[in-house]
Structures are given as structure tokens and as C-alpha cells.
Amino acid sequence: MKRLHIHCPYCGAPAVRRYGRDLFGDAAADPGALYYACARHPVCDAYVSAHKKSGLPMGSLADPALRRKRIQAHAAFDRLWKEGPLTKKQAYRWLRGALGLPEEQAHIACFSHYQCDRLIAMCSQTSQPERAAA
Numbered sequence: 001m002k003r004l005h006i007h008c009p010y011c012g013a014p015a016v017r018r019y020g021r022d023l024f025g026d027a028a029a030d031p032g033a034l035y036y037a038c039a040r041h042p043v044c045d046a047y048v049s050a051h052k053k054s055g056l057p058m059g060s061l062a063d064p065a066l067r068r069k070r071i072q073a074h075a076a077f078d079r080l081w082k083e084g085p086l087t088k089k090q091a092y093r094w095l096r097g098a099l100g101l102p103e104e105q106a107h108i109a110c111f112s113h114y115q116c117d118r119l120i121a122m123c124s125q126t127s128q129p130e131r132a133a134a
């Protein structure tokens, strides 16, 4: 697996790839899951999930507040295609158009607070997103 040399955006320490059991011990929801975490974790509580196959991070390291915000944004977005009329593919197309993002940046794991807030607001305003996606 390829390793990325990235740094924690909060404190500047290197980010290291670690398993869930190494990061969270007995509290790990998935001991075998991969993460990129700040080398100073848990003093600096910043991490992001990594893809199991490639080992690459799914987005940028996030502190607890940003992790909560991304979960909220994902829940708002997922409702569009889980409960709404869109397919998942259409929903991501709508997301890219609504936020003006190229495909490689249109991942909620990469989003900032501001982008999460915008997405949450747009999802709640978008009663008929299928029009935007058409």
C-alpha cells in the first residue's frame, strides 16, 4: 500500500496511517479499519478514514467538530438518494453542480465547515432535486 506524506491541518504534525485498534483500543468500532491520524493523537484529535484496499485517505483530517459536521452533511445528502427520487449517481451529479466542484473534490470527507453548511442548507431547500439533476 502506498503511503501519503500529509500533515495534520490543525497542528502541522505528520499524519500517520493507523488501524482502528491502535487508535481507539477497545473502543474501536472496526479494529481493522484504516485511518490517517495526527501523529499526536489523542492529544490532537484529528483523523480521517482511509480506503481499506488502497490505504489512501478518503479526505482531509478532521477534528471532532468537523467530523460531526461531515456526518450531518452526509446524512442530509444521503436522504436525497436513499429516500428521494434520485439515484446515488444523480445525487452526486447534483452535488457537484450545486457546489461547483470537480469530481475529485466532490466528497464530503474533503469538505470544510463552510461547504458542509452549504450542502446541509441546499439539501433542506431542495424539495425536488431531480430537476437540478436532469
Ligand SMILES: [Zn+2]
Binding pocket: 008, 009, 010, 011, 012, 013, 038, 039, 040, 044, 045, 046
Ligand atoms: Zn494534529
